[in-house]
Amino acid sequence: MAKKIFIPTLEKSGLHSRNPHRFRYDFEKLIASCPELKPFVHLNKYKTESIDFADPVAVKTLNAALLKHFYGISDWDIPENYLCPPIPGRADYIHHIADLLAEGNNGEIPRGEKIRVLDIGVGANCVYPIVGVREYGWSFVGTDVDPVAIDSAKKIVEKNSVLNGMVELRLQPVAADIFRGIVLPEEQFDLSICNPPFHSSAQEAAEATRRKIFNLNAGKQTKNIQNFGGQNIELIYQGGEEAFVRRMIQQSSRIPSQCKWFSTLIAKNDHLPAVYKSLSIARAAEVKTINMAQGQKVSRVVAWRF
16 A cells, blocks of 8 residues: 655645635745845744744734735834734634625625724724725724724824725723714614633733743743733733623623624633623524634634624
């Protein structure tokens, strides 16, 4: 019997079929689009090109290159220590939620600026609106409780003509409110999205960072830096992800007709029972759970409507 030869796939497992990041990074093309990336690219132990994902500057430069190469964002930056999200996972949320909108549109993904999306916690990086605008032409309202994040997102929009007129940023003045003070009377949205704060305390966030850096350095101890950054206001909420989402569900029931679909990312599977219970109490008419995976990391989007 002939010996089987294993040929590793170039496609990353689990990512959406329309996600342009489902293939391994082509650093030659990324460097051609963003020459600033070149100093950070090296051969790893597998003799393939990569960057040091424990280096926050390298990760931010990679993000800038991805946004420039795939989405035409020529000028992107975030303040020091603010969340620098992994672009492939953010794009997956947008593509999966586009499929959800297609279900109510005869199987066709609705495109164009008439589709209005509310991004709760847009952050300083403005990544969800960037992907949604460039992939589907949707228009966005991004909200945040942090004025520095809002100012950063505004700069990104102002510096990139492809986003002009497509993204509006609104500061939420009351941290306890999610929709009130943001969604105007009679205002309509097709969809709301959210990547909620997922830690319940600074200690929990620090421990998660320690584990991440430990894993990225193959078990070697190193100084405690956050490769994807993040301010406490972005990462921490009293009660963590579960408490934030339960509050969101409760408050969404006060504006049931102003958004066709509410949705949120759920990072921890253990939180689903409490989320489903809250949706039942809020009397959601329909609930959908969309599973997503990026390598070994598994998450899901929970969507509901009234």
